[in-house]
Amino acid sequence: MPELKQIMSFSAIGLDSPGLVSKITNRVLDLGGNILDVEESCRKGLFSIFLAIDFAASSRSTEEIRDSLRRIEEETGLKVILRVCDENVVARPEAADHVLVTVLGKDRPGIIAEVSSLLHRFNANIESCRMIARGPFFSMEMAIAVQDVHSETFSSRVEALKDMKENLKSLCARLNQSVVIQSERSYRQPKKIVVFDVESCLIEEASVRRFLDAVNQRIAPFGKRIAPHLQAEPGGWARTLVDQVDAFHGVPVQELEAAGRSLELHAGAVELLRILKTMGYKVALLSTGLDCFLKRIYEAEGADYAFCNTLQKDEAGNATGDLEEPVLTASTKNEILEFIMNVEDISRDQVVAVGDGSGGSRFMKDVGLSIACRPAGGALPADGIFSSDQMLNILYCLGITEADIARYRDAGES
Amino acid sequence: MYAIEAGDLIMHLEVVRVETLREHEETLRHVADTLALEFKNWAHLHNPIIVDQNHIVLDGNHRTFVFKRLGFRTIPVCKIDYYSEHVGLRYWFRLLKGVRGLEGLSRVVEEMEGSLELVTDRPSLAARLEQNPLFMGVELGETRAVLRFPVERVYDGVAAYEALERMQKRMVREGAELEYVPCQTLAGKASCEKPDENTLAIWTPHITKDMVVQAASCGKVFAPKATRHLVAARPINVNVPVRWFREDASLEEMNERFAAFLRNKQIRRFGPGQVINGRYYGEEIFVFYDRKTSRPDQQ
Numbered sequence: 001m002p003e004l005k006q007i008m009s010f011s012a013i014g015l016d017s018p019g020l021v022s023k024i025t026n027r028v029l030d031l032g033g034n035i036l037d038v039e040e041s042c043r044k045g046l047f048s049i050f051l052a053i054d055f056a057a058s059s060r061s062t063e064e065i066r067d068s069l070r071r072i073e074e075e076t077g078l079k080v081i082l083r084v085c086d087e088n089v090v091a092r093p094e095a096a097d098h099v100l101v102t103v104l105g106k107d108r109p110g111i112i113a114e115v116s117s118l119l120h121r122f123n124a125n126i127e128s129c130r131m132i133a134r135g136p137f138f139s140m141e142m143a144i145a146v147q148d149v150h151s152e153t154f155s156s157r158v159e160a161l162k163d164m165k166e167n168l169k170s171l172c173a174r175l176n177q178s179v180v181i182q183s184e185r186s187y188r189q190p191k192k193i194v195v196f197d198v199e200s201c202l203i204e205e206a207s208v209r210r211f212l213d214a215v216n217q218r219i220a221p222f223g224k225r226i227a228p229h230l231q232a233e234p235g236g237w238a239r240t241l242v243d244q245v246d247a248f249h250g251v252p253v254q255e256l257e258a259a260g261r262s263l264e265l266h267a268g269a270v271e272l273l274r275i276l277k278t279m280g281y282k283v284a285l286l287s288t289g290l291d292c293f294l295k296r297i298y299e300a301e302g303a304d305y306a307f308c309n310t311l312q313k314d315e316a317g318n319a320t321g322d323l324e325e326p327v328l329t330a331s332t333k334n335e336i337l338e339f340i341m342n343v344e345d346i347s348r349d350q351v352v353a354v355g356d357g358s359g360g361s362r363f364m365k366d367v368g369l370s371i372a373c374r375p376a377g378g379a380l381p382a383d384g385i386f387s388s389d390q391m392l393n394i395l396y397c398l399g400i401t402e403a404d405i406a407r408y409r410d411a412g413e414s
Numbered sequence: 415m416y417a418i419e420a421g422d423l424i425m426h427l428e429v430v431r432v433e434t435l436r437e438h439e440e441t442l443r444h445v446a447d448t449l450a451l452e453f454k455n456w457a458h459l460h461n462p463i464i465v466d467q468n469h470i471v472l473d474g475n476h477r478t479f480v481f482k483r484l485g486f487r488t489i490p491v492c493k494i495d496y497y498s499e500h501v502g503l504r505y506w507f508r509l510l511k512g513v514r515g516l517e518g519l520s521r522v523v524e525e526m527e528g529s530l531e532l533v534t535d536r537p538s539l540a541a542r543l544e545q546n547p548l549f550m551g552v553e554l555g556e557t558r559a560v561l562r563f564p565v566e567r568v569y570d571g572v573a574a575y576e577a578l579e580r581m582q583k584r585m586v587r588e589g590a591e592l593e594y595v596p597c598q599t600l601a602g603k604a605s606c607e608k609p610d611e612n613t614l615a616i617w618t619p620h621i622t623k624d625m626v627v628q629a630a631s632c633g634k635v636f637a638p639k640a641t642r643h644l645v646a647a648r649p650i651n652v653n654v655p656v657r658w659f660r661e662d663a664s665l666e667e668m669n670e671r672f673a674a675f676l677r678n679k680q681i682r683r684f685g686p687g688q689v690i691n692g693r694y695y696g697e698e699i700f701v702f703y704d705r706k707t708s709r710p711d712q713q
Contacts, residue, residue, distance in 0.1 A: 291687030298689050306689035324685030324698070339682055343651065343690075343703045 006056045007036070007085040010069060014078035016047035024049060024072060031065050032058030047078070052085060097147040098127070098184035099161075101168065102384070104393045105177035107138035115142075118171055122149050122164040132396050138177070139396045143184070169385065180384030180397045186368045189349040191398055194276055195337055195363065196269075198287035198294065198308075199238040200356035201373040201391070207264035208237050211293070214259040215241075222251045238289035242309060242323070245290070249321030253292050253313045260293035265301070268391040273301050275395060275408045284340055286333045286363065292319075305340050334363040354394065357382050369397060416673045418681075418700050420647035423500040425700075426493040427462060427649060427676060429659075429668040432481050434469045435489065438630040441479045442638045450480045458653040460691075463489060464645060466496035470630040472643040486659045488668055492649055496623060500646035503623055505597040506639040508582055508616040510590040516554055519614060522584055523561060526577065530559040543620055548574040551617030555610060571621035572634045578618060579637035585614070594639045647698040650690060652676065679704055 012024065021040060028035060028051065037052040055065055066082055073080040103115060112129075119126060125145040132139040151160035165181050172179035196202055216225055226244045248256065265273075276283055284305035287294055291310040298306040310324040328336070341348065349368040355361025357372035364370040364382060371394055372382035386393060395405055416427040463474030471478050472494070481489050494501060513519060523530055533539045535558065539551045542560045548568050550561040568574045586592050597617070618640070626641060654675060658668065679702045686696050 285689075295687060295694070299694055302692065303689050304692050306694075307684070308687060310685045310687035324687075326683065326685060339701075339703065342680065343701070345704070 006054060008033075008053050008055060008065070008069075009081075009083045009085050010051040010053060011049070011081040011083075012072065012076075012078040013046070013048045014076065016042045016045050017076070020047055020076060020078070021049065023076065024051070027068060027072060028053055031055065031060055031068055033065070097145070099144050099146055099165075100182045100184055100187045101142045101144055102132075102139065102180045102182075102397050103142075103172060103177050104139045104179075104390065104396055105137075105172075105175070107136060108175065111138060111175055111177060112140065114171060114175060115140075115168070118167055119144060119164070122151055122160065122167075124149050124164060132401050139393070139402070141396070141399075173385075178384060178386050178390055178393060180369070180371070182369055182383050182397070186349055187399075189347075189368055191281065191352050191368055192346045192350040193282040193284055193304075193340065193344060194352040194354065194394070195284040195286060195340070195367075197333070197355035197361050197363075198285050198297075199236075199289055200358070200361065201354050202265050202269045202285070202297075204264045204266045207262060211259065211262040212237065214262040215256065218255040218259045219248065219251045222255075224248065224251055238287060241290055241293070242288060245311065245319075245323055246321040248311060248319040251319050253311060253317055253319055256290075256292040256311070256319065257295065260296055263293055263297065265297060266391060270301070271409075272391045272394060273303070275392075275405065277302060278408050279400070282344065284337070286336060288328050288330060288333075290323075307336050331362065333361070334365075337363040337367075352394065352398070354391075371397070415669065416676045418647075418649055420683075420698055420700070421500070423494060423498055423645075423647055425647065425649060427490065427652070427672070428493060429488045429490050429665060429672050430465075430469060431665065432478070432486050432489045432659075435463065435465060435478050435482075435491075436468070436470045436630045436633075437475050437478055437635060438470055438626050439475050439636045439640050440638045441476050445476050446479050446483070449476050450483060453480050453484060453656065456656055459490060459656050459659075460653055461648070461650050462492040462652060464643070464648065465491045465493055466627075467493060468627070468631075470496065470627060472496065472501070472641075473645065473648075481659070486656075487662065488659045488665070490652065490654055490659070490672060494645060496627070501623075502644035502646075503621075503626070504642040504644055505618045505620060506594040506642050507597050507618055508578075508614075509593040509595055510582060510585050510614040510616070511593065512590045512612055513554070513585055513614045514588070515611060516557055518588075519552065519554060522581060526563065526581060526584075527567065528561055528563045528577070528581075530561055532557070532559045534558070539617065543617060547571065547620045547622060547625065550574070550578060550619055553615040553617070554613070561616075570629075571619060571625040571640075572629050572636055574619040574621070575637035575640045578616065582616070590614070596642060645697060647700065648695070649681075649700045649702065650695070651702045652679075653702070653704075676702065 010024070025035065033053040033055045034057065035051055036054050038050070040049040058065065069082055070080060072078065103111060116126060125148070126142050127145050128143045130141050132141055146161055146164070149157055149160050149164055151163045154160045154163055168181065169179055212226070219225065224247050226241065226247050273283055282304040285298065285301070285303045285307070287308040289308050291308050294306075294308045298308075307328060309328050312320045312322045312324050314320055337351065337353070341351065348366055351367040352369045352371070353361070353364040353367040354371045354373060355364045357364065357375035361372075364372070369384070370382040371384045371386055373386055373391070375382065375385060384397060392405070418425045418427070461474075463478055464472045466472060478489065520530065530552070531542070533542060539553075539558045539560065543549050543551050548562075548571065552559050552561050562568075563574075563577050568577050582592055621636070621640065629636060654672065658671070661668075682701050682703070684699050684701065686698055688695055688699065690699065690701060
């Protein structure tokens with residue numbers, strides 16, 4: 001038998017029509033071929049297919065096989081390309097190490113070109129690439145084989161990979177895009193729970209000033225006032241209130257709850273929480289703030305878990321100026337996440353954590369997917385960086401497409 | 415036995431015979447039916463029923479009813495001292511939306527041989543209700559009144575709630591929509607929620623713990639949604655296998671097994687104001703959860 005007939009690649013592209021896959025695969029069967037690999041897609045009326053076929057067991061000659069497969073071109077109108085594959089290449093195992101890169105942001109020309117050039121510079125191979133959203137908003141997901149990554153700066157592959165990720169983040173920041181880089185192993189692990197740091201990620205910044213004014217208005221008749229200066233880091237307002245909790249001594253807690261009505265979540269955050277719940281994810285909200293301000297939000301958003309500090313009150317319902325024990329601190333948040341994981345019987349890989357990457361967000365470390373919202377300098381490393389108004393984009397990083405989101409939006413509205 | 419101390423409040427977790435539990439309140443049929451269906455499929459009971467020393471059910475009335483209906487022999491409870499200062503008794507107020515104004519209310523009250531005594535404001539209404547736990551309050555727009563029935567008809571708390579139940583059923587039949595709301599939602603000092611001209615708010619009789627104990631001891635039950643017990647602390651998430659409670663085992667054996675089961679779990683305490691498994695807890699909670707290293711055969 002001819003020497004090169006064993007493994008052939010078959011690629012075809014053209015206008016889509018019903019029955020193409022059936023026609024091609026039946027022809028392969030008739031020729032005694034065994035399909036080793038297949039990838040087919042149909043986008044905007046265009047059809048493409050790739051097959052790797054083993055003809056080792058076929059009784060037909062190579063010429064016969066080629067002629068028969070080429071006839072598909074005339075029969076279907078597809079453009080067909082046939083190649084005999086290098087057995088060594090075919091026999092090589094699939095790349096063992098992949099990362100999944102999701103790029104998201106406002107669309108602009110050149111994003112794909114710049115990202116792919118950078119990956120090429122590090123010898124990372126783009127194995128698949130798909131658009132999740134295209135329009136004013138752009139989202140692209142790429143599976144990158146990184147086992148052969150190298151860098152001019154670092155000799156070790158691990159360091160080179162780290163360098164590539166940092167460069168990719170810098171590039172995306174320059175292109176005004178968010179980027180999330182997940183290991184394939186972590187991405188494949190189904191996520192079960194999404195944990196948010198409430199004050200740094202979910203609360204609308206503009207509402208905080210209104211809220212603090214409302215607090216002072218409510219406590220002024222009782223001769224109380226909280227210092228207006230805020231802790232510098234995002235969400236520092238919650239710590240300000242906890243630090244000055246004795247200022248609430250004697251104030252009816254109901255007054256404070258009324259002030260809490262000024263505190264608002266980002267519009268995107270509200271929608272994100274709703275879609276996550278609709279899709280079956282558990283949602284946990286972690287805060288070191290005070291329950292009298294957060295209770296309304298906790299109840300309204302239907303979180304599965306929500307934790308915060310509680311203002312101690314006397315029998316008349318007035319604040320004593322102390323907190324109920326145990327007091328939750330930034331470092332407690334990770335313990336609470338561990339507790340939730342135990343209750344839910346899930347591993348850290350199944351957790352998505354969203355925080356600001358500061359010391360108060362240590363629970364983000366070593367989870368399946370970590371997203372930092374507006375991280376300050378020196379923030380903990382995260383898989384992705386978003387601004388607060390891009391919160392909804394977290395869904396894309398969970399493999400949820402624009403069409404899925406539209407469907408869940410419709411379901412919510414109806 | 416397994417006990418948890420939350421300050422002065424001691425919570426004894428144990429297993430008791432289902433038939434010894436004494437409900438003090440009727441169940442809402444639709445809630446009981448739903449719960450019965452759920453229990454048929456549930457493998458675990460998440461939270462124990464909260465009872466007093468004499469097995470009067472303080473929290474878990476519907477679960478108790480369903481346990482009895484489904485033929486369970488035993489049930490896990492959390493036993494507390496009802497008269498502890500850490501156990502509060504509050505009420506469910508009623509909102510009836512779509513009533514036919516003051517005229518319609520007066521007609522119903524008159525036909526039921528009751529009377530309305532107008533008061534000027536909420537503090538006056540609250541003060542009048544303090545004087546007699548069998549009085550009720552009504553609010554309709556800016557009108558507030560004490561609602562009372564002849565003493566020969568309404569002679570105790572159970573009878574007061576029966577009268578209330580009859581009145582609200584009648585209004586529902588006439589097209590009103592009934593909603594139960596925690597008492598502080600309407601009567602709170604800072605409350606700004608005022609019923610409109612077509613929404614009747616009923617401040618329910620402020621029965622006492624003694625009245626609850628007395629009724630339960632005589633086998634009497636209040637109308638549904640009469641009491642709302644606030645316990646300062648509670649154990650949750652015990653997740654005990656429901657099948658255990660169908661077994662024909664001695665109480666001693668069941669309690670040993672239950673205590674060992676709980677001892678094998680981790681427990682974490684949280685202050686009030688947390689949400690666990692989608693439920694907001696305004697009280698201190700002790701959450702049980704499985705040790706990661708434990709195996710089912712160790713439980």
